[in-house]
Amino acid sequence: MAAKDSTEIEIDLLLEALYQKYGYDFRQYSDAHIKRRITNRMVLSGYNTVSEMQFQLLHNESFANDLLHDLSITVTEMFRDPNFYRSVREKIIPILKTYPFIKIWHAGCSTGEEAYSMAILLTEEGLMERATIYATDFNQRALDDAKQGIFSNNLIKEYTFNYQASGGRASFSDYYTADENMAIMNKNLKKNIVWANHNLVTDSVFAEVHMILCRNVLIYFKRELQNKVHRMFYESLINGGVLCLGSKEGMYFSELKDVYQELDPRQKIFKKKY
């Protein structure tokens, strides 16, 4: 076997430092992704080697925050994958309606677009009053933005399209007030959302919930880590609870796939068997 190349060793050491000093554990994230993000930051900050960043990481907290932000990928959308939300309306809402109260966990909620989308959907289905949405992420910067519920106006067109394609019952503009730059989500959408910092790798089970959405987060994890998080999700769901993954994520490799029933395989919606 050839020796590891220097960059790979340097990256391992950098991730080790990030973990030991700041508690963020990226050691089981997929290599190609991590390497891309780290070399990206290296070029942006004008360094020639990853080792040069090691000093910055240990001694400059704002650099560490930037790196953390780079590694966590916060790209998201309102009603991303409209067909998924259509399926939520058709296949999951009837299940949720049978419960007197409903707890939903958005794991890796980023800047909150998904949580607001769900709040809109629950409002239209008459379920918002009995629902609590726990929206969690380990990226505090993203969470702080999420709480604000303020979005750039130039995204509204796309979000409106997504909302309509998802089977929206009203006009998307009913849910925000806008000036020339910003759209602010209505206050009553936030009422039942609880924002919390939670790290899927290092923290434990979060709550007992009826529905978990973890979309486009596990794609960044290696198999072992995916399995670990899947075990945690399984423990968190009530029997008959529903797990939603991103549209290109499967349970193919999860050791738990037999304990779920497929509610909508195309949209990656699974129901925990009784």
Place this chain on the structure above:
Amino acid sequence: MRYGAIVIGVSSGGLNALGKILPSLPQNYPIPIVIVQHVSPRSDGYWVESMDKVCKLFVKEADEKESIERGTIYLAPANYHLLVEQDRTFSLSTEAKVNFARPSIDVLFESAAEVYGKELIGLILTGSNSDGALGLKKIKEEGGLTIVQDPETAESSAMPAHAISTTSVDYILPLEEIQKLLIKLSESD
């Protein structure tokens, strides 16, 4: 055999161009093929089904963590970047667009170059932007083989032209010649 994978980047005009290369590859073609084709983020993968019907090789969308096998043509899913891991499996990513594109050709090419080194063939076809130029350069730097569609013969010449001006590529050819070369390369040594 010398080559472990072929990566292809193509944008506008891609359906026609790929339609002239892929269907003629034989069923026992020994090199896996991975394609980034720029499509609308809402594309539903219809292309995959229609291409699978006319190809002798199996055509599918790349799944995360899937291992890259011969006999198969993989296409990056709409709205995700596609990367190759050291263990020759795929990763997907939703990170920001690169060169205004997701999936981006550069992202696939650069990650594949790191894994396959001189066992990689990189191919840039028609397109009206500059995605793929840096990725192809990386493939060349790692010792891989670089092929670009002759811009004169491309439906959109910008992407091949950018690739050629960024790297001294090994072959600049029209589609029919590219198709023959891919067969020849699979038979060599």
